Amino acid sequence: MTKKLEVYKCNICGNIVIVMHPGVGTLVCCGKPMQLLEEKTKDVGMEKHVPVVEKTDKGIKVKVGSISHPMVNEHYIEWIEISKDEDEVYIKFLKPGMNPEAKFEGIEKVDKARGYCNIHGLWSYKQ
Structure with a gap:
């Protein structure tokens, strides 16, 4: 299930999607599930x-x-x-x-x- 404003990336073509309307399905691009990007707040760099x-x-x-x-x-x-x-x-x-x-x-x-x-x-x- 997706949530509003989550950011997903296709690890094949680099397409990036921001969820505007949440749904229960899996986001797919290039025939593969897209990766949910973690919001980093602290780390090296x-x-x-x-x-x-x-x-x-x-x-x-x-x-x-x-x-x-x-x-x-x-x-x-x-x-x-x-x-x-x-x-x-x-x-x-x-x-x-x-x-x-x-x-x-x-x-x-x-x-x-x-x-x-x-x-x-x-x-x-x-x-």
């Missing part, structure tokens, strides 16, 4: 992966890592997501060469922030 949430005059700014994460073709943050609850979620997509951060204007408070590293997976910070 957390200083470059755990989202850091800052309140600004205009809203919320999320930086991935207290030490700036690399943003090169081979290793970068693909997306940053914030949520107030499971019914209000915002995502910004990043590309190599960009700063590993996202600004969400008009948002005053978040309960959770997540970032996805193309090498080291899914990382989260919860208030």
Whole structure:
């Protein structure tokens, strides 16, 4: 059974799915079950992966890592997501060469922030 906002990855083609509507079946891609990604919060390298949430005059700014994460073709943050609850979620997509951060204007408070590293997976910070 899937849960709302869980993140799954295909280990064959790399397809990533965020569950919008939970179901009882198994998510399948390329003929194989998809892997549920664990939300890491601490580990070796957390200083470059755990989202850091800052309140600004205009809203919320999320930086991935207290030490700036690399943003090169081979290793970068693909997306940053914030949520107030499971019914209000915002995502910004990043590309190599960009700063590993996202600004969400008009948002005053978040309960959770997540970032996805193309090498080291899914990382989260919860208030």
